Each structure stands twice: as structure tokens, then as C-alpha cells.
Amino acid sequence: MATILLADDDEDIRLALSLLLSSEGYQTLEADSAKSTIIVANQQQPDLILLDMNFSRDTTSGQEGLEILAQLKSINIPVILMTAWSSVELAVEGLKLGATDFIEKPWNKHKLLNSVSAQLKLATLKDEHKGYRQLLAGDDIKDWVCHSPAMQSIEQLVNQIAPTDANILILGENGTGKSLLAQRIHQLSSRQQGPFISVNMAAIPDNLFESELFGHQKGAFTDAKQNRTGRFQLANQGTLFLDEIGTLPLNLQPKLLRVLETGQYEILGSSQTQLANVRLISATNADLSQMVGKGEFRQDLLYRLNTMVITIAPLSQRIEDIKPLVAQFISQFCKKYNKTAVTLNQQALSILQNYPWPGNIRELSHVIERAVLLSTGDEITPQQLILDNVVKNEVGNALPLQTLEQTEKQLINQAMEKTDGQVIEAAKLLGISRNALYRRMEKHGIEHDT
Ligand SMILES: Nc1ncnc2c1ncn2[C@@H]1O[C@H](COP(=O)(O)OP(=O)(O)OP(=O)(O)O)[C@@H](O)[C@H]1O
Ligand SMILES: [Mg+2]
Known part of the structure; x- marks a missing residue:
């Protein structure tokens, strides 16, 4: 049954309301001041608040009620305003600040009960709606690609541990899908109806770290002009995702550890x-x-975070995922740019499968986005693949980026082939002395006549 917070400085009024509401099966909580209203609302998270507009300070302006209302806004609980001195302007102002309804004192029992049950129903509908929206937003999650053996074993692990409450640490290079996996785990967990709150640790200034995670009360420090709800509280009954945890400064780590x-x-x-x-x-x-x-990261903190560790392999080790990922990105970007469906031709696919993907899936998605934009026919060809880390060889085939050593060896072999093994000619082609070429050939184990 729903819990309703009765916020009024008048004890008789709280008593009368509490009798009326409990006879209808509601639970009630009480607060007799502006301050206690905020505290109880934050801590007990009632389903609804009946809020008096005038506490002790003065009795008619309604200013106090409006101030509380403004502070309650962030916690997202429906509020019905009550006042003995209702005025249309005040009601409008209250509604603008987020109140959901307005009741005059002395109240009409039926009106009040109707409003209470209507607001509670509305709040439930909104929650459900939010749930649906999250499900819809989770559409991409359905498109989670995991064909490769590496991803298959992650899949198995995720299915096992997602429903538990175990802390999970996800490791992987940039763009391998860590954030998406975190969302996916949430959606497969028993907390799926709850919020998924993501915090990028790299983006929080050191001095705001505690306020961001734990929240603050108005006046807690110079710039704390309003109450602020922390991420731990926002994620209540849901999942808190701490992204880029490695950037958390050492001096702040004990605060998280606690x-x-x-x-x-x-x-x-x-x-x-x-x-x-x-x-x-x-x-x-x-x-x-x-x-x-x-000594840059606390061992005890790591132990708390890594109850379970999932390491996502770089895309270059997940060749089997490339084709399905490309198909998904093509359809996504064709939709986005209103293009008719295109396919990737075999040569283009094989280039993508041989490219090293330093930026992993994010890079692949950018490459496909550009290719879709550039495509004119119904096929994506190698010409439309703009790969940053590619060197072109003579015939114009794209080659994956290689080390300097590998390139040197390759160039020497090419020069030797071109000159039919004549070292002097090859050295000329390469712009180095004959002896320098000999030394390099020995280094690379390339056979030569002396
Ligand atoms: N398995 C997957 N299936 C489909 N799309 C994926 C998959 N993994 C990642 N993506 C897509 O690749 C892009 C990068 O993924 P994401 O942002 O989760 O990576 P990340 O590891 O968190 O990157 P960063 O380290 O930069 O935060 C996103 O567009 C995401 O939707
Ligand atoms: Mg990420």
C-alpha cells in the first residue's frame, strides 16, 4: 500500500489527515517543518506528499510551501498542495514548480481521497511508461552482436552473473562495448525495473566528487545553493555504472571504498x-x-570492484563479429540518412576483416557511417572505406597498419623483386648504400647473394 507524507506544522491537521488516510488503507508519515519534510521525503521516499503551503514563518504567502516544492523537485515524488488561503495565482505557481494537484483547507473528504488516488495512479503509470521507454531505449541491446567465440563465452558468463547482485568490473580497450555491456547486464538483472545510472568518473571535478556521488544539502558548502541528489541515491534499487573508474584520483578512492x-x-x-x-x-x-x-590504485578498492571481471576482447580478435556488426550499422545508418539498403561487397568485407581496428567497434561504426554516406549504388566497395590507419601499397590495396620493421622488410623484398635480386639496383631504389641494404637484409633474414 502507498505511503503518504503529511507535511504540516499543525498537529491537529496531521492527525485528521492520518486518520482519514489510514482508514483507506494508506500508510502515513509526518513532518512538521520545512526541513523535516525534505529529510523525510529524501530518506523514506514516500509515494505521495500532502504539502501545506504555509509553515510557521508567516501564515498566508505560501512562499514556504513553494520553496519546499522547489527542493522536492529533484526527487520526483508527486505533491498535492494544501492551503487554507488558496489563491489561483499560488496554485498556478505551485503547479509550475511541479506540484501535481491543489487542495483547499478545510478539505472535502471525497475530493481529497480522489485526488490522492488519482495522483498515485498517475505516478504508477508514469513509472510503467518509464519502464517501457527503457525497454524501447534498450532496442540496441537486442542487437548485441556476439558471434565470435570470445563474445560467446562472455555471453555465457553474463547470463550467469547478471541476475545476481555481484559487483562487476568490465575491462576492455576504447570502443569495445563496455558501456553497452553494462546496460545489457542491467537489463538482464533482477533490477531491470529500477534505474540505470551512469557516472563518468573522468568527468567529475575532484572537489565535486562527493557531492556528485552522495549528494549534498543546501548550504553544505559555498556553492551548494540547492539540495542535490547523489548518484547512489538516484540509482537506488537499480544499477550504478562507474565508467572510467581508473581515473579516480588516489585521494578520493577511500571515499568510494567506504x-x-x-x-x-x-x-x-x-x-x-x-x-x-x-x-x-x-x-x-x-x-x-x-x-x-x-601505487596509483588501491588494492582494497580493486577487490571490492572486481568480484566478477569481464574482459572484452579487442575487435581485431573477434573477426566473426565484424560481418554482423557491419550489417547492423549499415541498416542503422541507411535509416538515419534515408538511403535505400546497401550491402558490403566481398572485397570490402575482407578489408574490414583484416584491418587492426585500434578504435574497435566505435571506429567500425564511423567507417560504416561514412561508407553509407559515400555509397552511390547498392554496394559498398573498398573505395568507400576510409580507414585512418591504412597504408596503400602500389596496387592500391589497403593494408593494415604495420610496424616500421615490417614495412622496412616489405619494402626491401619489393625492391629486390623489382630488380631481380640485384642488390646495388635495389639499394638505389631504396635510397640507401649497398652496405646499408646488406645490413638490413641480414637483420630481417632476407637471403641475398654476396
Ligand atoms: N556487441 C556489440 N554489438 C553491437 N554494437 C556494439 C557492441 N559493442 C559495442 N557496440 C557499439 O559500439 C559503440 C561503442 O560501444 P561502447 O560505447 O559501449 O564502448 P566502450 O567500451 O564503453 O567505449 P569507451 O571505452 O570509449 O567508453 C557503441 O555505438 C555501441 O553501441
Ligand atoms: Mg564507455
Whole structure:
């Protein structure tokens, strides 16, 4: 049954409301001041708030009610305003600030109960709607590509551990799909109805770290002009995704460690201890064990994060995924740019399968986006593949980027072929002395006549 917070400085009114509402089967909570209203609302997360417009300060302006309303906005609980001195302007102002309805005191029982049940129903519908939206937004997740053996074993592991509450650390190079996997784990978990809150640790300034994660109360520090809900609270009953965890500065690591160890934290400016109810997923492209070795990352924090570790292989080790990924990106970008369907020709596919993909799937998606834009017929050909890290050889075939050593060896072999094994001629072609060429050939183990 729904819980309703009764916020009114008048004890008699709270009593009357509480009797009326509990006789209808609702649970009630009470708050007698502006401050306690905010605290109870934040901590107990009632389903609905009945809010008096005038607390002690003055009795008619409604300003206090409006101020509380503004502070309640971030926690997303429906609020019905009540006042003995209702005025249309005040009602409008209240509704603008996010109140969901307005009731005059003394109230009409039926009107009040109707409003309460209507607002609760509406809130449930909104939640459901949010759930649907999340499902819809999760459309890409259906398109999760995992054909390669490397991804198949991840798939198996994910199916096993997603439903548990185990902390998961996702490792992998940039663009390998860490963020997408985190969302996917959330959607496969028992918390799928709850929020998925993502925090990019690299984007939080050091001095705002605690406020961002744990929230703050108005006045907790100079710039704290409003209450702020922290990410741990936003992710309540859902999943908290800490992206780029490797960038968390050493001096801030104990603050994260504490909440992971004890499940407890405090909102800045409040002494009340909060209980975290989140499933934690973190991700990084950094080598955390190496960072531990160098004293840049706390070992105890790593142990908290890595209950389960999933390492996503770079795309170059997942050749089997390239074809289905390309198909998915082609259809996505054809839709985006209103193009009729195109396919990738065999030669283009084989170039993509041999390219080293330093930017992994994100890079592949950019390459396909450009190719779709450039395509004129119904096929994507090698000409439309603009690959950043490619050197072209004489015949214009794209070759994967290779090391300088490999290139040197390849050029020497080409020069030798062209000159039918005449070292002097080959050296001329390459612009080096005969002796220099001999030395290099020996280095690379290339046979030559002396
Ligand atoms: N298995 C997959 N199937 C389909 N699309 C994928 C898959 N993995 C990643 N993608 C797509 O590739 C792109 C990059 O993925 P994502 O942002 O999750 O990578 P990341 O590892 O988090 O990158 P970064 O390290 O830069 O944060 C996204 O567009 C994502 O939708
Ligand atoms: Mg990411």
C-alpha cells in the first residue's frame, strides 16, 4: 500500500489527515517543518506528499510551501498542495514548480481521497511508461552482436552473473562495448525495473566528487545553493555504472571504498547515515592491477570492484563479429540518412576483416557511417572505406597498419623483386648504400647473394 507524507506544522491537521488516510488503507508519515519534510521525503521516499503551503514563518504567502516544492523537485515524488488561503495565482505557481494537484483547507473528504488516488495512479503509470521507454531505449541491446567465440563465452558468463547482485568490473580497450555491456547486464538483472545510472568518473571535478556521488544539502558548502541528489541515491534499487573508474584520483578512492565496504554514506551537510541499495558495475580501459603495482590504485578498492571481471576482447580478435556488426550499422545508418539498403561487397568485407581496428567497434561504426554516406549504388566497395590507419601499397590495396620493421622488410623484398635480386639496383631504389641494404637484409633474414 502507498505511503503518504503529511507535511504540516499543525498537529491537529496531521492527525485528521492520518486518520482519514489510514482508514483507506494508506500508510502515513509526518513532518512538521520545512526541513523535516525534505529529510523525510529524501530518506523514506514516500509515494505521495500532502504539502501545506504555509509553515510557521508567516501564515498566508505560501512562499514556504513553494520553496519546499522547489527542493522536492529533484526527487520526483508527486505533491498535492494544501492551503487554507488558496489563491489561483499560488496554485498556478505551485503547479509550475511541479506540484501535481491543489487542495483547499478545510478539505472535502471525497475530493481529497480522489485526488490522492488519482495522483498515485498517475505516478504508477508514469513509472510503467518509464519502464517501457527503457525497454524501447534498450532496442540496441537486442542487437548485441556476439558471434565470435570470445563474445560467446562472455555471453555465457553474463547470463550467469547478471541476475545476481555481484559487483562487476568490465575491462576492455576504447570502443569495445563496455558501456553497452553494462546496460545489457542491467537489463538482464533482477533490477531491470529500477534505474540505470551512469557516472563518468573522468568527468567529475575532484572537489565535486562527493557531492556528485552522495549528494549534498543546501548550504553544505559555498556553492551548494540547492539540495542535490547523489548518484547512489538516484540509482537506488537499480544499477550504478562507474565508467572510467581508473581515473579516480588516489585521494578520493577511500571515499568510494567506504560505501562499497559498508553500504553506508552520508549526504554532504547531513550527519544522517544513508544505506546504499545499488548493484555496482564499473569499467575501465586501464590496467588496474598494474596501477595497483605502481601505487596509483588501491588494492582494497580493486577487490571490492572486481568480484566478477569481464574482459572484452579487442575487435581485431573477434573477426566473426565484424560481418554482423557491419550489417547492423549499415541498416542503422541507411535509416538515419534515408538511403535505400546497401550491402558490403566481398572485397570490402575482407578489408574490414583484416584491418587492426585500434578504435574497435566505435571506429567500425564511423567507417560504416561514412561508407553509407559515400555509397552511390547498392554496394559498398573498398573505395568507400576510409580507414585512418591504412597504408596503400602500389596496387592500391589497403593494408593494415604495420610496424616500421615490417614495412622496412616489405619494402626491401619489393625492391629486390623489382630488380631481380640485384642488390646495388635495389639499394638505389631504396635510397640507401649497398652496405646499408646488406645490413638490413641480414637483420630481417632476407637471403641475398654476396
Ligand atoms: N556487441 C556489440 N554489438 C553491437 N554494437 C556494439 C557492441 N559493442 C559495442 N557496440 C557499439 O559500439 C559503440 C561503442 O560501444 P561502447 O560505447 O559501449 O564502448 P566502450 O567500451 O564503453 O567505449 P569507451 O571505452 O570509449 O567508453 C557503441 O555505438 C555501441 O553501441
Ligand atoms: Mg564507455
